[in-house]
Every structure is written in structure tokens, then in C-alpha cells.
Amino acid sequence: MEQRGRFPTNKCISRRQEVVVRSMNGRHAHHRSWARSRRTVQRGVIGLVARSSASERIPVAVLGATGSVGQRFVQLLEGHPWFQVVALGASSRSAGRKYAEQVAWKQATPIPTEMAGIEIAECDPSHPAYRDVRIVFSGLDNQIAGEIETSFAQTGKAVFSNAKNHRMDPDVPILIPPVNAAHIEAVRGQSVYQQRGGFIVTNANCSTTAMAIGLAPVWKSADLGIETIVVSTMQAISGAGYPGLSGMDILDNVIPYIGAEEGKMETESLKILGEYQPSRGFVPAEINVSAMCNRVHVLDGHTEAVSLKVRNRGNRSKEQVAQMVIEAIQEYPSISRGVFGLPSGPERDVVFNQAPDRPQPRLDRNLGGGFTVTVGRVRPCNVLDVKLALCGHNTIVGAAGGSILNAELAVVKGLVSSAGIPTVEASTAARR
Ligand SMILES: NC(=O)c1ccc[n+]([C@@H]2O[C@H](COP(=O)([O-])OP(=O)(O)OC[C@H]3O[C@@H](n4cnc5c(N)ncnc54)[C@H](OP(=O)(O)O)[C@@H]3O)[C@@H](O)[C@H]2O)c1
Numbered sequence: 001m002e003q004r005g006r007f008p009t010n011k012c013i014s015r016r017q018e019v020v021v022r023s024m025n026g027r028h029a030h031h032r033s034w035a036r037s038r039r040t041v042q043r044g045v046i047g048l049v050a051r052s053s054a055s056e057r058i059p060v061a062v063l064g065a066t067g068s069v070g071q072r073f074v075q076l077l078e079g080h081p082w083f084q085v086v087a088l089g090a091s092s093r094s095a096g097r098k099y100a101e102q103v104a105w106k107q108a109t110p111i112p113t114e115m116a117g118i119e120i121a122e123c124d125p126s127h128p129a130y131r132d133v134r135i136v137f138s139g140l141d142n143q144i145a146g147e148i149e150t151s152f153a154q155t156g157k158a159v160f161s162n163a164k165n166h167r168m169d170p171d172v173p174i175l176i177p178p179v180n181a182a183h184i185e186a187v188r189g190q191s192v193y194q195q196r197g198g199f200i201v202t203n204a205n206c207s208t209t210a211m212a213i214g215l216a217p218v219w220k221s222a223d224l225g226i227e228t229i230v231v232s233t234m235q236a237i238s239g240a241g242y243p244g245l246s247g248m249d250i251l252d253n254v255i256p257y258i259g260a261e262e263g264k265m266e267t268e269s270l271k272i273l274g275e276y277q278p279s280r281g282f283v284p285a286e287i288n289v290s291a292m293c294n295r296v297h298v299l300d301g302h303t304e305a306v307s308l309k310v311r312n313r314g315n316r317s318k319e320q321v322a323q324m325v326i327e328a329i330q331e332y333p334s335i336s337r338g339v340f341g342l343p344s345g346p347e348r349d350v351v352f353n354q355a356p357d358r359p360q361p362r363l364d365r366n367l368g369g370g371f372t373v374t375v376g377r378v379r380p381c382n383v384l385d386v387k388l389a390l391c392g393h394n395t396i397v398g399a400a401g402g403s404i405l406n407a408e409l410a411v412v413k414g415l416v417s418s419a420g421i422p423t424v425e426a427s428t429a430a431r432r
Contacts, residue, residue, distance in 0.1 A: 058411070058418055060135040061087035061157075063123050063148065066094050066103045068242045069139030069162050072400035074099075077137075078112035080404075081343050082411060082418070087129040088118045095122040106242060123148045125155040133157060134416055135407050139400065141241075153190075153198035158416045160201050160403040164260075167202045167268060170281050174204045174272050175406045177342065178335040178349035179216045183276045184406075184413055193415075201410065203402040204272055205264040207233045207293065207302050210392030212272050213350050213373040217332035218308065218325055219273055219285075225311030226273075228288040228384060231265065233258075234296040234303040236361065239394045245295065255295040265291035301361030302398065303391045309384040318380035325378050325386050326352050336371070342408040344401060346371040352378070359391035370396025371405070 060077070064070040065088035077085050089095075094102045100116035121129040123140065130136075136152045138145060138161040146165030153159045166172045171190045173183035184201065193199040203209060211231060218224045235258060237244055249255065266289045273285035296303075313321055329352040336345025346368025352375050353359055359374035367374055370393035381387040392398055397405075410416050 057084035058082055058134050058416065059084055059086040059132045060137060060407075061085070061089060061130055061133040062137045062139065063089040063152075064139035064141065064145075065099065065120065066090045067139050067141070068106070068238055068244075069395060069399045071103065071105060071107055071242075072395040073137050073139055073403070074112060074115050075107045075109060076344070076396070076400055076404055078114065082408065083135065083404075085115050085118070087133055088115065088120050089123040089127075089129075090120050092122055094120045096120065104242065125152045125157070130155075130157070135160065135410075137400070137403050137407070138162060149200055150192075153192045153200050154196060156196045156198040158199055158201070158407065158410055160203070160407050160410075162203060162399050162403060164205065164264065166200050167204070167264075168271065169200075172200050172202055173276065173282075174268055175201050175409070176204060176209055176212055176272060176402065177340060177345070177405050177409050179212045180272055180276075181335065181340065181409060183272075183282075184409055184415070185278065186276050186282070187410070187415055189278065189281075199415070201406050203399070203406060204268045205261065206239055206392075206394035206398030207235055207261065207291075207304065208265045208268045208272065209398045209402055210302050210373050210390060210394070211265065211304055211306065212269060213392060213397065214304070214375045214388075214390035215306070215308070216273075217328040217350060218310065219287075220332075221324070221328045223312060224321070224324055224328060226287050226308055227311045228290075228309035229269070230290045230307045230384065232292045232294065232305045233261075233265075234294055234298070234305075234361075235261075236298045236300050236302055236394050237295065238300050239302065239398075240295065250295065250297055253297060256292070258293040258295055261293040262291040265289065265293065298361045300393060300395060301365030301391055302394045303359065303361050303389060305387070305389055307381045307384045307387040310386070313385055318385055322378050322380050322386045325388070326354075329375050329378075336405055340409055340412055342405055342412065344369075344371065344404050344408060348372055350375060352376065359389060361391055364391050365393040365396075369401075371401055373397065 060083045062070055062073045088099050099118050100111050105111050121127045136157045136159045138149050142163045145163030149159045149161050167174050173186045175183055187193055187199040190199045219226050269289050270284035271282050275283045334348050336342045350373045358376040364374040373392040375390045378388040411418050
């Protein structure tokens with residue numbers, strides 16, 4: 001299912017401006033009803049009446065806007081209730097031309113009219129296009145992302161990056177709200193935040209994100225925990241950017257090599273599942289991870305086959321452990337939307353599908369608008385304890401969508417000043 005009409009138009013926002021979170025009711029992809037959403041609002045932290053209008057939306061920029069991840073940002077930010085795209089950045093090859101004229105648009109919905117006429121700027125924070133921008137979404141190529149993102153943070157902007165460059169910096173979180181929302185506190189320790197109010201938050205490599213969300217219920221379960229993960233990925237073509245692999249390479253084929261991907265899965269996952277302690281920084285999780293990464297002939301959606309050794313098996317049978325894994329997933333709370341009230345958050349961050357042949361990327365990647373990870377085929381493993389399959393959308397939850405969730409969390413946590421959008425602190429106080 002595609003993303004058209006995820007949020008109400010500006011006109012709708014001004015008509016429905018009483019509760020900002022209500023605006024997510026417009027997400028057709030989630031089939032939400034007003035009544036269901038209101039119940040969620042009452043349960044969640046966003047219980048405050050807030051006024052949101054188009055003029056109050058936070059001005060944001062997308063860097064790398066012509067690329068695969070950048071286009072997904074542009075698509076997902078259309079009509080966003082909190083964010084308004086006012087600037088689009090790319091290389092000097094693209095700068096100076098209107099977005100719709102320059103971009104090789106590959107999404108299945110039209111270029112949003114509110115962004116089609118924006119003139120692409122070079123990725124230089126001193127360019128006037130970025131003057132009012134408070135949030136910068138980066139879909140920049142790894143080759144140049146690091147320095148450019150730093151330069152934007154140094155001018156007081158909140159930067160949400162998809163690139164690998166800053167992921168392992170000691171004060172930069174690899175943030176995935178349904179997994180490690182508390183890691184966002186690391187931002188307060190960044191010297192650039194203390195001096196200028198800017199900061200950098202990264203999201204994980206796309207295959208790591210799907211794995212972390214899919215396994216979070218097991219990892220966080222006091223009765224299970226994880227000691228060892230062995231994962232083989234089947235990664236979509238869009239993960240290689242555009243134009244990516246040639247048809248001659250990928251048609252009728254599987255490529256058992258994705259440069260540096262296995263190392264990223266093995267290291268990033270430990271930081272993500274570890275703890276953040278203000279006095280010690282990031283303390284990595286004690287898990288053994290072995291990853292094997294493969295490119296397959298699928299357009300979008302990474303599928304992963306995982307075997308796990310749990311930490312606290314005791315004298316339970318493997319069948320019992322498998323059943324406990326299923327229950328942990330089924331009972332995992334709705335965090336992005338339920339706990340934090342993030343407008344892009346899905347109804348459920350992770351679901352279990354009991355059909356014997358699921359998940360499949362073509363059928364499951366767009367669940368929850370592409371923000372939900374599906375787990376299936378949970379069963380005993382003859383070598384470790386249990387094995388399962390999981391699937392997540394690589395350019396939505398695994399890239400642009402994940403960054404948008406991160407920015408929404410930063411707003412809720414009061415790290416980005418916002419007009420009319422309640423912070424967690426304000427909302428909690430209002431409920432007392
Ligand atoms: N694709 C995924 O599923 C995925 C998932 C997670 C993370 N990521 C990461 O996200 C980032 C973007 O990936 P992608 O797949 O979207 O790549 P892509 O399709 O190749 O797009 C790269 C973007 O960077 C811009 N760019 C290149 N050189 C530049 C320069 N010197 N100055 C300014 N802009 C420049 C390009 O602009 P021009 O068009 O003007 O050249 C384009 O907009 C990468 O770091 C990647 O590792 C990707």
C-alpha cells in the first residue's frame with residue numbers, strides 16, 4: 001500500500017486543530033478511525049490539547065533529496081502535521097533547479113505539490129534556503145555526509161542522519177524509538193547542543209533496524225533475553241540507492257555480498273540494544289552477533305532469517321521458548337504511537353504473523369505504513385534455541401521513516417523548540 005494521503009492536507013489540519021495527534025487519523029495506510037485514535041490519544045502521553053496549524057509547523061530541510069532515501073523523506077513528509085519542508089539540498093550537479101525538474105522520481109505517488117517547485121540548494125548551511133530550518137533530515141551519501149551533517153549541527157540545527165558516518169560517535173545515539181528511546185538523552189551531552197542547540201541523531205543501517213525492532217520483545221523480556229544472534233539477510237535492491245545495481249547483475253540472481261553491511265549489523269546492534277548512562281556513555285549489549293548479508297531480487301523490504309540463543313532458557317524446552325518468544329512479540333506495547341504519541345508511529349511497532357509462509361516482503365513491507373516489522377515462523381532451532389523470520393521496509397522504517405520518528409521523538413522530548421506541540425514533560429504534567 002502506498003503512502004498517498006498519510007496525513008491530512010494543510011486545509012484539513014486547520015479544520016482539525018484541537019488535538020495535534022488527531023491529524024494522524026488521515027493516514028489511510030493505517031485504516032485508523034477517529035474513535036480508535038482518540039482512545040490512543042487518551043491512553044498515550046499526548047493528552048494535551050494543542051493547536052497546530054500549517055503556519056506553526058516546524059520548518060525542515062531534506063539533504064540528499066534527489067536520492068532514494070531523500071525521495072522517501074519527501075514523500076513521507078507531505079502534509080506532516082508537525083513538519084513543513086522548506087528547503088531541499090543535493091549536490092552541485094542538482095543545485096539551482098526546481099525539485100520536480102531535477103529529481104528522477106521513483107516513488108509510486110506523484111511528487112508532492114508543496115515541494116515540487118522548491119529550488120534545490122547546495123548542502124551548505126550558510127545558504128539562505130536553510131535560514132529558518134530547525135530540523136535537517138539527511139539522506140546524503142556516506143562519502144560526504146559526515147562533514148556536511150556536522151556543519152549543519154554547528155549552526156544550531158537538529159540533524160537526523162541515515163548515513164553511517166556518525167553512528168559510532170561516542171555521544172551520538174543510533175535511535176530507534178520502539179527499541180531504545182532513552183538513548184535520545186545522549187544528545188544533551190553533545191558539545192554542539194550545549195553551545196548552539198544543534199545536535200546529530202542517527203538511525204541504524206536498514207537491516208539492523210528491522211532486526212532490532214523484531215527482536216526487541218525477546219531482548220527486553222526478563223524471562224528470555226538474548227545471548228547469540230545468527231542472522232542471514234535477504235535485502236532489497238532499493239537498499240543500494242538509485243540507480244543501484246544493474247538489471248544484468250540482480251535479475252535472476254542473489255548476491256552474497258553487501259559491502260561493510262555485515263560489520264554494521266554486528267556492531268550497531270550492540271550499541272542500539274545496549275544502555276546509555278550519562279556518566280559512562282553507551283555501554284554495549286553483551287550479545288554475540290554473526291551476520292550474513294545478501295542482495296536479492298526484491299524491490300523494497302528486507303527479510304531476515306534469524307537463529308537465537310536466549311540468555312535465560314533455564315530448563316525450558318525449545319518449544320516452550322518458541323512459544324514465549326511469540327507471546328513476547330504479541331504483548332510488546334505500542335511504543336512509537338501508544339507511549340510517545342508520535343504522529344508517524346504505527347498502531348504496532350512489531351507484530352507476529354502466524355501464517356506458515358510469512359513474512360514476505362511483497363505482502364508485509366507496508367504494514368503500518370511501512371513502520372511495522374513483521375515476525376513469523378518462530379520455531380525451535382536444532383543448533384541454538386529458536387529460529388524465526390522477520391521483515392521490515394528498508395526505506396521507510398529502515399531509513400527515512402525511522403529518521404522522521406526520531407525527529408518526532410526529539411520534539412516530544414523538548415529537544416527541538418516547537419510551537420503548539422506538547423512535550424512529554426508538559427503532557428505528563430497536564431495529566432497529573
Ligand atoms: N537506501 C536505503 O535503503 C538506505 C537505508 C538506510 C540508510 N541508507 C543510507 O542513506 C544514505 C543515502 O542513501 P541513498 O540510497 O538514498 O543514496 P542515493 O540514492 O545515491 O542518494 C544520494 C544523495 O546524496 C546526494 N549527494 C551526492 N554527493 C553529494 C555531494 N557532494 N554534495 C551534496 N549532496 C550529494 C545526491 O545528490 P545528487 O542527485 O545531486 O547527486 C543524492 O541526493 C546513504 O548514506 C545510505 O548508506 C540508505
